[in-house]
Amino acid sequence: MTVPRTLLDKLWSAHEIVVRADGSSLLWVDRHLVHEGSHHAFARIVSRGLPVAEPELTFAVVDHYAPTRRLAQIAAPQISYMVENLRNNAMKHDLRLFDLDDPGQGIVHVVGPEQGLTLPGLLINCGDSHTSTHGAFGALAFGIGATEVAHVLATQTIWQKKPKAMRMHIDGKLGPAVSAKDIALNWIAGLGADGAQGHAIEYAGSAVRELSMEGRMTLCNLSIEGGARFGLIAPDETTFLYLEGRPHAPRNEAWDEARKAWEHLHTDAEAEFDRDIHIDAEKIAPTVTWGTSPEQAIPVTSTIPDPNTFANGEAEAVRDSLDYMHLSAGDPIEGTPVDQVFLGSCTNGRIEDLRSAAAVLIDRKAKVPGLVSPGSAQVKAQAEQEGLDRIFIEAGLEWAAAGCSMCVGMNGDVVGPGKRCASSTNRNFRGRQGPGALTHLMSPAMVAAAAVTGTITDVRPLLKGGRV
Numbered sequence: 001m002t003v004p005r006t007l008l009d010k011l012w013s014a015h016e017i018v019v020r021a022d023g024s025s026l027l028w029v030d031r032h033l034v035h036e037g038s039h040h041a042f043a044r045i046v047s048r049g050l051p052v053a054e055p056e057l058t059f060a061v062v063d064h065y066a067p068t069r070r071l072a073q074i075a076a077p078q079i080s081y082m083v084e085n086l087r088n089n090a091m092k093h094d095l096r097l098f099d100l101d102d103p104g105q106g107i108v109h110v111v112g113p114e115q116g117l118t119l120p121g122l123l124i125n126c127g128d129s130h131t132s133t134h135g136a137f138g139a140l141a142f143g144i145g146a147t148e149v150a151h152v153l154a155t156q157t158i159w160q161k162k163p164k165a166m167r168m169h170i171d172g173k174l175g176p177a178v179s180a181k182d183i184a185l186n187w188i189a190g191l192g193a194d195g196a197q198g199h200a201i202e203y204a205g206s207a208v209r210e211l212s213m214e215g216r217m218t219l220c221n222l223s224i225e226g227g228a229r230f231g232l233i234a235p236d237e238t239t240f241l242y243l244e245g246r247p248h249a250p251r252n253e254a255w256d257e258a259r260k261a262w263e264h265l266h267t268d269a270e271a272e273f274d275r276d277i278h279i280d281a282e283k284i285a286p287t288v289t290w291g292t293s294p295e296q297a298i299p300v301t302s303t304i305p306d307p308n309t310f311a312n313g314e315a316e317a318v319r320d321s322l323d324y325m326h327l328s329a330g331d332p333i334e335g336t337p338v339d340q341v342f343l344g345s346c347t348n349g350r351i352e353d354l355r356s357a358a359a360v361l362i363d364r365k366a367k368v369p370g371l372v373s374p375g376s377a378q379v380k381a382q383a384e385q386e387g388l389d390r391i392f393i394e395a396g397l398e399w400a401a402a403g404c405s406m407c408v409g410m411n412g413d414v415v416g417p418g419k420r421c422a423s424s425t426n427r428n429f430r431g432r433q434g435p436g437a438l439t440h441l442m443s444p445a446m447v448a449a450a451a452v453t454g455t456i457t458d459v460r461p462l463l464k465g466g467r468v
Contacts, residue, residue: 004268007234008165008200011140011265015123017157024159027140031117032058032152033108033126034095036065036082041127041149042089052093054156059117060090060097061108064410066403067100068373079411104247106376106402109133109346113217114378116246120235120262125152130346130426131230132223136216137243138235138265143224163229164274166199167267170207172281177460179356180215181348181424181443183207184222185287185297187279193295197227199275202267207281208233213242214352221347222426225294234266288456289428289441290333291321296428300446300458304331324430325438336456338440339419341370341397341447342433345407348424349375353444354383357424358391360448360462366396367454370447371413373405397451409434422450 005013015027032054034041045052052058065082083100090097098105104115109130112118120138124131127149134141144158152158170183188195201223203216211219216233223231240259243249250258285299296318298305306329307318322329327336343349343357354374372392374380380402383389389399406413407425409432415421417436424447425432428439440456449459 004270004272006165006267006271006273007138007202007232007265008163009271011121011123011138011232012162014121015140020159024161026157026159027123029125029152029156029158030057030122031112031124032156033112033117033124033131034058034060034086034149035063035108035126035128036086038127038146038149039082039085039089040146041153042093044147044150045154048154050154052095052153055094057156058093058095058153059112060086060095061111062086062098062100062105063107064404064408066105066401066405067411068371068400068403068405068413076412103377103381106374106378107346107349107404109217109221110349110375110379113137113213113242114246114376116243116249119243119249119258120239120265125149125158129224130221132228133217133221133346135220135223135230135232136213137239138233138262140230140232142230163200164198166196166201166228166275166277167273168201168203168277168279169205170203170279170281171205172207174207174210174281174284177286177445177463178284179443179445180211180218181222182284182287183279183281184219184225185289185294185441186284187277188222188226188294189287189297191226191277193225193293194227196223199228200230200232201228202232202234202273204234204267205279205281209236209238212352213238214350217350218347222294225426235262286443286446286459288333288446289439290325290327291318292324292428292430293321294426294428294441296321297441298333300334300456302333304329304333306330333456334458336440337420337454338368338422338450338456340368340415340421341366341451342373342406342415342421342423342425343370343397343444343447344373344375344405345425346375346404347426348444349373349379351379351382353424354379354388355386357444357448358388360445360452360459361395361397362391364395364452366451368451370397370451371400371406372397373400373413374402376402395451406433408432415439422447422456
């Protein structure tokens with residue numbers, strides 16, 4: 001009798017080469033994505049006289065240090081060095097490079113899916129924690145450290161211990177202006193920043209099936225902010241429609257064969273999980289962070305929590321966060337003034353994200369400055385074809401080129417000290433967007449609402465009954 005298996009079980013066993021005595025598995029890596037931060041790993045294999053084992057399975061992308069105001073010369077020496085270093089390594093090892101002037105350039109976790117490099121059933125690694133994004137396609141995808149990047153470069157394999165399996169059912173119909181970003185912030189706030197620690201999450205349920213691929217990528221992207229090793233969603237017709245015709249996706253007969261194989265990538269009916277979580281989609285509201293961790297989030301209609309309602313250890317952390325963010329317990333989060341806004345990142349820099357923000361900004365003026373950085377050159381081109389760039393510019397926001405930009409501030413795009421930013425990014429850690437920056441995470445539509453009002457604002461009254 002065949003034992004029912006989870007999607008995690010199926011993907012793991014398909015890539016497992018050998019199991020070590022300590023329980024670690026040696027896994028085959030189908031796609032290795034590298035960016036400027038991979039320079040230590042390249043130096044390590046060069047110092048040992050090793051080549052890249054599988055150059056045709058390794059793809060280099062300029063994203064973290066990509067200047068969003070494209071210049072012939074990158075002014076900052078550190079930024080210039082990092083970009084040039086990746087170029088040199090890509091050339092030396094004969095890797096496909098998505099350089100600044102490449103029409104396919106962008107954030108690595110946006111480029112992979114839109115190029116068809118991300119496919120169901122693959123194991124995908126990158127030296128970046130938000131590699132979990134690619135799990136939206138039914139891929140085994142997780143971030144790795146510099147030493148592991150060097151191991152993959154040299155061997156096209158990686159040692160990993162299999163995580164426990166968690167299934168997160170999200171059922172029901174999402175309300176107006178409630179997005180995948182709100183789903184993610186909701187469950188992270190509910191379970192905590194380490195609530196899924198040691199687990200891989202498989203997202204399931206009617207609300208998940210109703211999400212577009214962009215929404216699914218957002219959900220999987222944020223899995224690690226709740227402590228998960230990665231997130232997964234079983235591929236379905238939505239997945240196949242997104243992938244068909246992509247540059248690196250299979251074609252013709254190969255496509256038909258691949259699709260048949262992908263249809264088996266789902267959890268068996270009687271398979272057991274280590275944990276099952278159930279969430280009612282109808283109870284989720286537009287959500288915003290108030291503190292310095294994604295778990296410190298509340299519905300936009302709520303008040304800032306009182307540290308005295310938390311247990312001793314957590315109460316001190318809440319006080320520290322409120323002190324850093326210059327907020328007071330009991331005050332409504334809505335109406336908190338912001339100094340600027342940012343739209344972009346691997347979490348919310350795709351075309352659907354820009355459309356949802358533009359739907360709020362159309363025929364309106366922003367009261368605060370802001371930067372819009374599309375997730376890729378292709379997203380930028382599509383947005384310009386649709387006229388979204390004009391909506392942003394006419395509202396008073398800056399329309400820039402693709403890159404990680406203000407999400408992490410490595411390229412010079414930063415929030416000033418003490419300035420408050422409504423951001424569509426993934427982390428609100430202290431200094432993440434710049435030294436002393438005060439970051440509030442929210443959906444792109446909520447960012448647009450903050451731009452229009454100059455405060456953290458419930459986006460729903462600004463829309464005409466539609467969903468973003």
